[in-house]
Amino acid sequence: MCDWRSTMRKHVAVHPEYSYVTPWEGKETADIVYDDKSGVLTRTLIDKGYLEGTHCMSKKPQYLIEVKTTPGDATRPFFVSKHQYNRMKECTDASRSPRGSCTAYMLIRVFNLTTSDIDFDVYMDPYALQQDGSLIFTEHTWHVVPAQGNEAA
Template sequence: MNPAKDTRSMFSINSYLQIHKRFGSRIEDWCDDNWTSKLRVEAGIPRFTGQERDFADFTYLDSSGQMREMLRDAEMDFHLDWFNDTTYHLEVKSTSGSGDEAFFVSQIQVDMMRRYNDDALHAYILVRVSNIENADIQLKFYLDPWNLYMNQVLDFRSEEGYRVFADD
């Protein structure tokens, strides 16, 4: 057993629970099915049976406009072309430290960011959960993170360099 891995898993589960409860309290049709990660079984929710690589941690079809309204109420810069029937893909990233601490994303997550960039039918959002060990948990939402990367708001770095592939 790896205690460091167990601690990271607990951070993730606690972060996911915070997000699940927060959205569930603000969006009427939010349900357990929106939690599209296999870790949800740790919270007593039946195991997610989809392919995780095809989903963010939470997936929500905003057929009633409640997610968009919540983003507007929180004064977030959402895309004006996101509308009812936009599917929101929420990827949760948590650390025990401050919100300034770096966090990791996988190549699959970066590919999803690029795929949904400027797509009115799909909104990809990084949900940053920090101070997870403290009572003062902090949340920050990065809407359209690929666009934020392209505009140098977010900085993606590889410690070992990038492998480059051509499409031809």
């Protein structure tokens, strides 16, 4: 639970199984902040096709993971804040620096929440996916939809 650095933590403590969870008091950068010191998450993301094999392997990346949910299917818009959008851009710019630390931004989009067919998509580097047309961001409201025919990579 130490990687879950979200202000949403305060809401889960009402459930008896999670009564030990304390509110997050720090500045929120993402729902989950994970330092992949052992490289296990990076290796899994590479093996599943979400990352290229050369991505940050020698740098022990930090992952900023934002989880977005919708009750409907994967074509339904989901929302990001302006702060989250700016953080995505910062992480894209930082990942291009050969000397810089490696911070990767990931959106995990969970959908079909009200059905028995819950599923998810993983969007690594969503700002880059906007640049190549895979994700469509609508400025000011910052709702996001996958482009027609695009599956998460």
